[in-house]
Structure formats: C-alpha cells, structure tokens
Amino acid sequence: MTTKAIDRVSGAQSAEAVPATALRSRHLLGIAGLDAGEITLILDTTEAMKEIAARPIKKVPTLRGRTVVNLFFEPSTRTRTSFEIAEKRLSADTLSIATATSSVTKGETLIDTVKNIEAMAPDMIVMRHASSGAPHLLSRICRSAIINAGDGTHEHPTQALLDAFTIREHKGRLAGLKVAIVGDLLHSRVLRSNALLLNTMGAEVWACGPATLMPAGVEQLGLRPTTVVEEAVRDADVVMLLRIQHERMHGHFFPSVREYFALFGMTRERLTLAKPDVIVMHPGPMNRGVEIDSDVADGPFSVILEQVSNGVAVRMAVLYLLAGGAQVHDEGS
Amino acid sequence: MPQVMDADRMSRALTRIAHEILERNRGLDDLALVGIRTRGVPIARRIARALKEINGDEVPTGALDITLYRDDLMRHAVGPQPVVRRTEIPFSIDDRKILLVDDVLYTGRTIRAALDALIDFGRPRAIQLIALVDRGHRELPIKADYVGKNLPTSLRQSVQVRLEEIDGVDEIVIEGEA
Numbered sequence: 417m418t419t420k421a422i423d424r425v426s427g428a429q430s431a432e433a434v435p436a437t438a439l440r441s442r443h444l445l446g447i448a449g450l451d452a453g454e455i456t457l458i459l460d461t462t463e464a465m466k467e468i469a470a471r472p473i474k475k476v477p478t479l480r481g482r483t484v485v486n487l488f489f490e491p492s493t494r495t496r497t498s499f500e501i502a503e504k505r506l507s508a509d510t511l512s513i514a515t516a517t518s519s520v521t522k523g524e525t526l527i528d529t530v531k532n533i534e535a536m537a538p539d540m541i542v543m544r545h546a547s548s549g550a551p552h553l554l555s556r557i558c559r560s561a562i563i564n565a566g567d568g569t570h571e572h573p574t575q576a577l578l579d580a581f582t583i584r585e586h587k588g589r590l591a592g593l594k595v596a597i598v599g600d601l602l603h604s605r606v607l608r609s610n611a612l613l614l615n616t617m618g619a620e621v622w623a624c625g626p627a628t629l630m631p632a633g634v635e636q637l638g639l640r641p642t643t644v645v646e647e648a649v650r651d652a653d654v655v656m657l658l659r660i661q662h663e664r665m666h667g668h669f670f671p672s673v674r675e676y677f678a679l680f681g682m683t684r685e686r687l688t689l690a691k692p693d694v695i696v697m698h699p700g701p702m703n704r705g706v707e708i709d710s711d712v713a714d715g716p717f718s719v720i721l722e723q724v725s726n727g728v729a730v731r732m733a734v735l736y737l738l739a740g741g742a743q744v745h746d747e748g749s
Numbered sequence: 750m751p752q753v754m755d756a757d758r759m760s761r762a763l764t765r766i767a768h769e770i771l772e773r774n775r776g777l778d779d780l781a782l783v784g785i786r787t788r789g790v791p792i793a794r795r796i797a798r799a800l801k802e803i804n805g806d807e808v809p810t811g812a813l814d815i816t817l818y819r820d821d822l823m824r825h826a827v828g829p830q831p832v833v834r835r836t837e838i839p840f841s842i843d844d845r846k847i848l849l850v851d852d853v854l855y856t857g858r859t860i861r862a863a864l865d866a867l868i869d870f871g872r873p874r875a876i877q878l879i880a881l882v883d884r885g886h887r888e889l890p891i892k893a894d895y896v897g898k899n900l901p902t903s904l905r906q907s908v909q910v911r912l913e914e915i916d917g918v919d920e921i922v923i924e925g926e927a
Binding site: 435437438457460461463464465467471472473475476477478479480481482506733736737739740 | 832834871
C-alpha cells in the first residue's frame with residue numbers, strides 16, 4: 417500500500433447527491449432501501465465500468481475466484497446475458513441455471529433448490545422469479561449475496577439503475593426532469609423500481625396507461641397518474657414505454673391491441689409534444705406497433721440500444737460494490 | 750510534520766525528470782505519459798508541460814485507475830469497496846514507450862497492478878516508471894527509472910504528497926515517528 421489516501425476529487429462528473437462510500441446492505445433486493453447517496457455511488461461506479469467495454473481486452477481481474485450463480489425461474493434473454501457478460505468481464509466464475517432444465521420441474525421447492533446450490537458455496541446469486549418477494553425470502557436464509565434480477569410485479573432494480581444511468585448520461589442530472597412512463601403499469605416491476613429511484617433522485621414522474629392497468633395506490637409511489645397520453649408526454653424530458661405483458665394478463669384489460677395503440681401507442685406525432693431533446697426509452701422486449709411505433713423505436717430520439725449497453729456496466733458496478741460485503745455471515749439485511 | 754519538499758523544489762525536480770526523459774529516449778518520438786490516479790495524473794500533466802517547454806512537442810497523456818487490479822481487493826472480509834474511477838487512455842499504447850507516473854513508490858504493489866492494467870490496453874514497446882518520491886520498503890522487484898526524491902523512511906511513517914490541483918498546495922511531508 418502506498419500512503420495515498422483514497423479520495424474522490426476527480427471522480428463523479430455530475431453527482432447530484434454526494435455519493436455514499438459503500439452500500440449498506442450486502443444484497444440488492446430492490447431500489448427500496450437505497451438512498452440518494454447509494455444510488456449515486458452505483459451510477460458513478462458504472463461510469464468507470466463502462467470504459468472497460470471500449471478496451472481491446474474487455475476484462476479486469478477483480479472478481480477472480482468468486483462464483484456467481486444466475487438462477488432464472490422466468491425466461492429472460494437480455495437480463496441474463498447482461499449479467500453473464502458483466503460477471504465474465506469482472507473475471508468471476510459463473511453458471512446459469514434456467515428452470516426448464518433444473519430440478520424445479522421435478523417438484524423441488526425454491527428454498528430446497530437454493531439451499532442445494534448454496535451447499536456448493538457460491539458467493540453471489542443473481543435471481544429472477546415470477547413471485548414478488550422471492551429474493552427477499554432467500555436473503556433471509558442464504559449466506560450468499562442476493563441480487564434481484566426481477567421478482568414478479570415487484571422490483572427490477574438493475575433495470576431502474578441502468579435507466580437512470582442512461583438518463584444521466586444524456587441530461588447530466590436526474591433532479592427536476594419530467595419523466596413520462598407509458599404502458600402496462602399494473603404488471604410492471606420496471607415501473608415500481610423506476611418510480612422509487614427517480615423519486616429519490618428528485619425527478620417528476622408521470623404514469624400513463626388505461627385505467628384498467630393503473631395499479632391501486634400509484635400516488636403512494638410518488639407518481640402522477642393520468643389516462644391521457646398527451647398530458648404525460650407534454651414537455652417531457654424522458655418518455656419511457658412499458659411492454660404490454662400479455663403473459664401476466666388473466667383477463668381483458670382493453671378491447672384490442674389496435675385500440676391500445678390508437679390511444680397510447682408512442683408515435684412520432686405524439687412525441688412532438690415532448691421537449692425537443694426528449695429521449696425515448698424501453699426496457700424491452702418491445703412490441704412494435706403496440707406500445708411503440710417502429711418510427712419512434714428506430715428514430716433519432718431512441719436510446720433503447722444504449723440502455724442495453726449500459727446494462728452491462730451497471731451490473732458490473734453492482735457486482736463489484738456488493739462483493740466487498742459478500743462474506744459477512746450475519747445481519748441478513 | 751517535517752516538510753521535505755516545497756513547491757519550488759517540486760517544480761525543479763519535475764523539470765529535471767523531463768530533461769532525463771529526453772536524454773534517455775533521445776527525443777519524444779512514440780512517448781506517452783500515463784498517470785496513476787489520483788496524484789499521478791496531475792504529475793503526469795506537469796511533466797508533459799515541462800517536456801513541451803523544452804522540446805515544443807505535445808506528449809499524449811492518460812489517466813489510469815488501478816482499483817480493479819489491486820491484489821488486496823477481495824482479501825478483507827468486510828468493508829467498503831474502494832471507489833473506482835475512470836481510466837482514460839485516449840491513444841493506442843501499442844508500440845509506444847509508456848512513461849508510467851505515480852506520486853509515491855513504496856511496496857511496488859500499485860505499480861504491479863498498473864502494469865497489469867496497462868498491458869490490457871495493448872503491447873507497449875517499453876514501460877518506464879517515474880516516481881516523485883521513492884520511500885523504499887519494496888515488496889516486489891520493481892524499480893523506478895526516474896525519481897524526484899529518494900526519501901528513506903521507517904515503516905511507521907507516512908509520506909504525503911500534496912498537489913496544487915487537488916490539495917491547493919505543492920509540498921511533500923513526512924508524518925509519524927522515525
């Protein structure tokens with residue numbers, strides 16, 4: 417060790433809150449529980465991680481000897497691939513388990529599956545599950561650090577973090593921005609995590625969708641609800657579309673996809689109501705012609721593919737920051 | 750808290766190092782400076798400025814953060830992770846002679862990490878090491894090519910390099926009992 421003190425003089429370029437020095441929890445279960453300083457720490461660390469993707473050798477030795485298990489009980493291409501790439505770029509040993517090929521199909525319970533995996537001593541478990549709260553349950557019985565990669569309709573923290581990072585890159589800040597989130601609000605964990613994060617950072621967040629897809633108590637999430645898309649989009653700095661999640665809909669929430677598109681679909685005309693430097697986001701997978709017009713998805717305001725690139729850097733930051741506390745054996749957050 | 754170098758002597762030490770660089774490399778062709786964060790970066794910029802004053806040529810200058818390459822990162826069971834900052838090397842290091850710059854050379858572990866990090870950016874023709882202070886106590890077989898000041902210290906002491914750009918003052922002080 418040299419005698420240099422670790423400081424942050426030349427660190428954050430656009431910090432709004434003073435970054436925390438560490439995350440308080442050893443798990444990342446949701447945005448709930450993170451304060452503005454912790455969010456800023458993750459976003460600042462992401463900036464450093466992003467540069468690694470531009471190197472000839474896109475790999476650093478940081479997590480050598482650490483094992484990360486990706487446990488996906490729900491289908492996912494983007495998120496799982498993103499975590500796997502992030503883990504490999506940090507030199508962790510990784511393996512991914514998809515439930516279709518696991519003992520879950522033989523009737524094993526979630527807790528038994530995870531206890532068996534834990535017996536092989538992984539350091540971190542990245543988990544996606546269809547039931548809200550599943551990672552929270554595991555965090556109480558596991559020694560490994562748990563990272564929530566999406567639980568039911570509850571939270572998807574790394575998505576909200578990569579969204580925030582992408583917004584901050586374009587706008588230089590989060591505080592004071594008008595963000596319109598349009599789409600299937602009822603089934604969206606992305607909405608919940610984004611609402612919590614953007615509110616903590618001081619943005620003004622509008623939620624727009626059909627009344628049948630408006631969750632009860634949206635105001636408690638700090639959202640301004642509306643069923644008129646023009647009201648949400650007017651003067652927005654950011655327009656975020658959410659996918660219509662047919663697979664979670666057990667019933668009829670709107671008459672037809674065509675009618676949904678006519679009333680809520682993001683078209684070039686509607687987008688002209690927003691600020692001239694608006695950015696359009698979508699967590700994917702997109703349904704073109706349902707929540708978003710192809711013109712907009714591929715248009716000049718779209719940052720949808722940047723979101724995907726930033727996802728890897730955000731996940732590297734989270735893995736790095738949690739690795740420091742991954743070997744604490746008590747407290748259980 | 751004895752001061753061992755003031756602003757004037759620091760400036761002269763850096764100018765001397767600039768002359769040594771020119772002499773040893775017979776000019777500035779294919780040279781580039783890479784400062785190790787935090788204080789290696791402003792020192793690298795100052796050396797670049799000194800080289801330009803002597804020779805008139807710009808030397809490309811970058812910044813390297815070695816946090817992700819540290820050998821003590823995952824050894825502590827508990828505790829916050831060190832802050833990671835951006836590495837900025839806006840030029841190819843392939844076939845260049847890289848002048849790696851740090852403020853204090855001590856155990857050599859920072860330099861080991863920096864060498865690993867640099868080599869992930871390409872294959873430099875050579876890497877030379879510049880340290881403003883060499884305080885001894887090496888734990889690895891690493892030696893500086895250019896030294897601002899050799900400073901014999903005891904293990905109980907700490908050496909603080911303060912720079913105008915970061916700390917508002919140029920000085921080097923030794924703290925603690927000999």
